[in-house]
Amino acid sequence: MAAALQRAGLSEAHVLDLKVESDDLYAAYLTEAIHLSLAGILAIVVLLLIALRSPPRVLRVLAPLFLAVLAVAAGLALCGVQLTILHLVGMLLIVAVGSNYALFFDRQANLHEAGSEALTLASLVIANLSTVIGFGLLSFSQVPVLVALGTTVAPGAFLALLFAAVLSRA
Numbered sequence: 595m596a597a598a599l600q601r602a603g604l605s606e607a608h609v610l611d612l613k614v615e616s617d618d619l620y621a622a623y624l625t626e627a628i629h630l631s632l633a634g635i636l637a638i639v640v641l642l643l644i645a646l647r648s649p650p651r652v653l654r655v656l657a658p659l660f661l662a663v664l665a666v667a668a669g670l671a672l673c674g675v676q677l678t679i680l681h682l683v684g685m686l687l688i689v690a691v692g693s694n695y696a697l698f699f700d701r702q703a704n705l706h707e708a709g710s711e712a713l714t715l716a717s718l719v720i721a722n723l724s725t726v727i728g729f730g731l732l733s734f735s736q737v738p739v740l741v742a743l744g745t746t747v748a749p750g751a752f753l754a755l756l757f758a759a760v761l762s763r764a
Contacts, residue, residue, distance in 0.1 A: 624679050624682075628682070642656070654761060658695070658754055662750050670746070678742060684746025691754060696754070698718055726749075732748075
C-alpha cells in the first residue's frame with residue numbers, strides 16, 4: 595500500500611480504521627451517558643429528599659425503581675443480550691415511569707384517605723398496562739433500536755409497579 599502511494603506521488607497518507615474509530619466514539623458516548631445518568635440519579639435523590647423530607651420515604655420511593663432496573667438488567671444478561679446505550683435509555687425510562695408509581699403509592703400511604711386506594715390502584719394499573727402494551731409491541735419490531743427499548747421498558751415498567759405496590763405495603 596505504501597509503495598503504491600509513493601508511485602502515485604503521495605508521500606504522506608493516513609489510514610483511518612473506521613471500526614476502531616467508531617468503537618472509540620461509542621465507548622466515549624457510553625461513558626458520558628453513564629456519568630450523566632449517575633448525576634441525574636443524584637439530582638433525583640436530592641430533589642426527593644427536599645420534597646419528601648424523610649430519608650425512609652425516599653428509600654421507599656427509590657427501592658422499587660432500583661429493583662426494577664436491576665431485575666431487567668439481570669434478565670437481559672441471563673438471556674444473552676449485550677447491553678447497549680439504548681438499554682441504558684430504556685432503564686432511564688423505567689426510572690421515569692416507575693417513579694410516578696412509587697410516588698403515587700407513597701402519597702397514598704401518607705394521606706390515609708378512605709376509599710381512594712381503589713381509584714389510585716385502578717389508575718395505576720391502566721397507566722401501567724398502556725405502557726407495557728405500547729413498549730411490549732416495540733419488542734416485536736424488526737428495528738433493533740425499537741427492540742432494545744421494548745425489551746427493556748415493558749418488563750421494567752411492570753416490575754416497577756409491582757415492586758412499588760409490594761414495598762408500599764411493607
